[in-house]
Amino acid sequence: MSETATTLxxxxxxxxxxxxxxxxxxxFARLLxxxxxxxxxxxxxxxxxxLAVIAPWVSPYEPTLTDTASKLQSPNAAHWFGTDNFGRDxxxxxxxxxxxxIWTGLIAVAISLCIGVPLGGIxxxxxxxxxxxxxxxxxxxxxxxxxxxxxxxxxxxxxGLTSAMIAVGIVGIPEFARLMYGxxxxxxxxEYIEASRAIGxxxxxxxxxxxxxxxxxxxLVQATxxxxxxxxxxxxxxxxxxxxxxxxxxxxxxxSEGREYIISGQWWLVTFPGLGIATSILxxxxxxxxxxxxxxxxxxxxx
Amino acid sequence: xxxxxxxxxxxxxxxxxxxxxxxxxxHYPVRKKLFGRRPAGAVRAVDGISLSxxxxxxxxxxxxxxxxxxxxxxxxxxxxEPTAGEILFEGTDVRALxxxxxxxxxxxxxxxxxxxxxxxDPRWTVRQILEEPLRTHEPSSQREREERIDxxxxxxxxxxxxAGRFPHEFSGGQRQRIGIARALALNPRFIVCDEPVSALDVxxxxxxxxxMQDLQERLGLTYMFISHDLSVVRFISDRVxxxxxxxxxxxxxxxxxxxxxxxxxxxxxMSAVPQPDPDAPRxxxxxxxxxxxxxxxxxxxxxxxxxxxxxDRCRSEMPELREQSGRQVACHLYG
Numbered sequence: 001m002s003e004t005a006t007t008l009x010x011x012x013x014x015x016x017x018x019x020x021x022x023x024x025x026x027x028f029a030r031l032l033x034x035x036x037x038x039x040x041x042x043x044x045x046x047x048x049x050x051l052a053v054i055a056p057w058v059s060p061y062e063p064t065l066t067d068t069a070s071k072l073q074s075p076n077a078a079h080w081f082g083t084d085n086f087g088r089d090x091x092x093x094x095x096x097x098x099x100x101x102i103w104t105g106l107i108a109v110a111i112s113l114c115i116g117v118p119l120g121g122i123x124x125x126x127x128x129x130x131x132x133x134x135x136x137x138x139x140x141x142x143x144x145x146x147x148x149x150x151x152x153x154x155x156x157x158x159x160g161l162t163s164a165m166i167a168v169g170i171v172g173i174p175e176f177a178r179l180m181y182g183x184x185x186x187x188x189x190x191e192y193i194e195a196s197r198a199i200g201x202x203x204x205x206x207x208x209x210x211x212x213x214x215x216x217x218x219x220l221v222q223a224t225x226x227x228x229x230x231x232x233x234x235x236x237x238x239x240x241x242x243x244x245x246x247x248x249x250x251x252x253x254x255x256s257e258g259r260e261y262i263i264s265g266q267w268w269l270v271t272f273p274g275l276g277i278a279t280s281i282l283x284x285x286x287x288x289x290x291x292x293x294x295x296x297x298x299x300x301x302x303x
Numbered sequence: 304x305x306x307x308x309x310x311x312x313x314x315x316x317x318x319x320x321x322x323x324x325x326x327x328x329x330h331y332p333v334r335k336k337l338f339g340r341r342p343a344g345a346v347r348a349v350d351g352i353s354l355s356x357x358x359x360x361x362x363x364x365x366x367x368x369x370x371x372x373x374x375x376x377x378x379x380x381x382x383x384e385p386t387a388g389e390i391l392f393e394g395t396d397v398r399a400l401x402x403x404x405x406x407x408x409x410x411x412x413x414x415x416x417x418x419x420x421x422x423x424d425p426r427w428t429v430r431q432i433l434e435e436p437l438r439t440h441e442p443s444s445q446r447e448r449e450e451r452i453d454x455x456x457x458x459x460x461x462x463x464x465x466a467g468r469f470p471h472e473f474s475g476g477q478r479q480r481i482g483i484a485r486a487l488a489l490n491p492r493f494i495v496c497d498e499p500v501s502a503l504d505v506x507x508x509x510x511x512x513x514x515m516q517d518l519q520e521r522l523g524l525t526y527m528f529i530s531h532d533l534s535v536v537r538f539i540s541d542r543v544x545x546x547x548x549x550x551x552x553x554x555x556x557x558x559x560x561x562x563x564x565x566x567x568x569x570x571x572x573m574s575a576v577p578q579p580d581p582d583a584p585r586x587x588x589x590x591x592x593x594x595x596x597x598x599x600x601x602x603x604x605x606x607x608x609x610x611x612x613x614x615d616r617c618r619s620e621m622p623e624l625r626e627q628s629g630r631q632v633a634c635h636l637y638g
Contacts, residue, residue, distance in 0.1 A: 191422035195485065198382055199436045200409035211424045 038290020
């Protein structure tokens with residue numbers, strides 16, 4: 001794009017921004033659709049989210065309705081996924097379980113994001129002793145095996161869905177803090193950040209309006225992957241009796257309740273909730289990996 | 304446009320010094336041991352620079368990469384915190400300002416950056432970029448800001464019609480104009496220009512330089528113009544300071560400096576400028592060796608290791624920047 005020879009003459013720039021923006025979004029969609037694994041992951045997520053939303057309308061039975069007359073039935077026409085030891089319909093429970101799992105994942109990731117991102121950003125932006133203290137605290141959190149730590153936190157708050165969400169959320173904080181820390185460290189050296197400082201823009205404005213938007217892509221990837229982790233950990237907590245209380249349908253709790261029946265041959269009690277956990281986590285992980293590939297500037301720079 | 308011009312009248316004050324820099328120093332500590340608390344030494348990026356800048360003048364700062372010229376510019380604006388020294392802006396001690404005072408004081412001094420591709424937030428539109436300084440400092444209505452943004456864009460030769468676009472939709476020269484417009488938004492009186500044209504094509508360089516000169520005349524601006532490009536500095540500067548290893552070795556009016564460089568380092572620099580006439584006689588002074596490390600500068604005169612005219616005295620005694628017939632030079636050859 002060459003400028004005209006005389007100064008002070010504005011130059012018409014081709015491509016109005018709306019169109020360029022639209023094209024950018026289109027390339028993003030196309031790149032996503034070209035990545036087959038990401039599409040598979042996205043479809044798992046969409047299906048589970050949809051099922052979770054419409055569970056009350058599509059479930060053939062109430063998830064907590066006991067019917068001792070028809071307990072431990074293998075999958076049949078009336079109970080597609082069979083029934084458990086109280087005669088509850090496993091299909092209905094799996095569908096209702098999706099609501100809890102996805103909801104738990106969302107809340108837990110939101111907790112991790114809302115605490116981890118500001119901590120990492122502040123630690124990197126101000127640096128010094130404050131930054132060291134914050135990041136060493138994150139290292140301490142990270143040093144514990146995540147399941148052990150979430151168990152400890154959940155147990156200390158008291159078993160229940162809310163405490164499981166909080167526990168999983170806290171365990172996820174250091175990942176986001178470290179990610180944001182690294183992003184901020186590199187972004188704060190950019191000239192446009194220096195320009196804002198030269199203008200006298202307040203630090204919180206710089207952090208939220210300049211650094212955060214530019215750090216969003218990797219955070220999005222991490223949040224997607226974190227959903228899978230959160231669902232798994234929350235299910236594990238429920239399996240261990242630290243999550244939701246019976247008789248609420250939750251995948252981890254269902255596996256826990258059904259595990260004694262594996263040996264006696266009632267495989268459907270653990271298989272279907274297990275598949276629910278597996279496919280939803282797989283979905284989030286595949287989508288997260290796909291997003292990482294698409295949003296990675298090194299892979300896109302060639303375009 | 305008219306609002307810009309009335310906003311910054313040329314001030315005929317009793318003192319024509321706008322900015323007084325005394326012994327400005329920036330040392331970066333070097334820690335040797337892994338857990339060492341005490342710095343094991345310091346990189347002397349800027350090592351005692353004194354300079355007074357007059358209203359409306361352009362002072363050029365030249366020197367090779369790593370001599371501390373950019374750090375000097377940033378230290379003057381306190382974008383990097385100086386280690387020592389005084390910065391007096393119309394009598395205000397800039398170093399004594401607390402963070403909030405400094406934030407408000409920044410309306411007086413702005414900066415134009417080297418890389419127009421890096422100095423504009425890629426996620427902000429031009430309107431947002433230009434609005435940021437206005438939003439930060441002046442309580443104003445949306446409409447006032449819009450008008451001001453339009454005026455600013457026209458001032459730097461861009462059409463306000465393009466305000467909704469993102470930086471990547473502009474060429475390098477246009478982006479630098481946006482950078483200049485942003486620096487002008489607060490009606491500053493002093494602008495540090497850190498290699499503002501070195502990232503641009505030569506044909507665009509002259510346009511941007513002309514624009515900057517034009518703005519200086521209209522708005523009564525004072526520039527500190529940092530560059531490694533001698534011809535650019537010669538074109539735009541009233542006075543030129545030559546830096547070597549964190550120190551000012553020579554400071555003189557542009558014409559005198561280019562006609563008769565006094566310091567051996569300046570002479571060597573000048574001799575490296577390409578001559579358009581292939582038949583013109585050239586005395587190219589080729590310096591031996593590399594620039595010494597600013598973490599461990601040589602004793603005496605920092606230049607003595609490479610100076611063709613070095614004497615015994617240069618190795619032991621550091622030359623002061625001394626007045627020498629209307630100009631200043633730090634060399635034992637003169638005094």
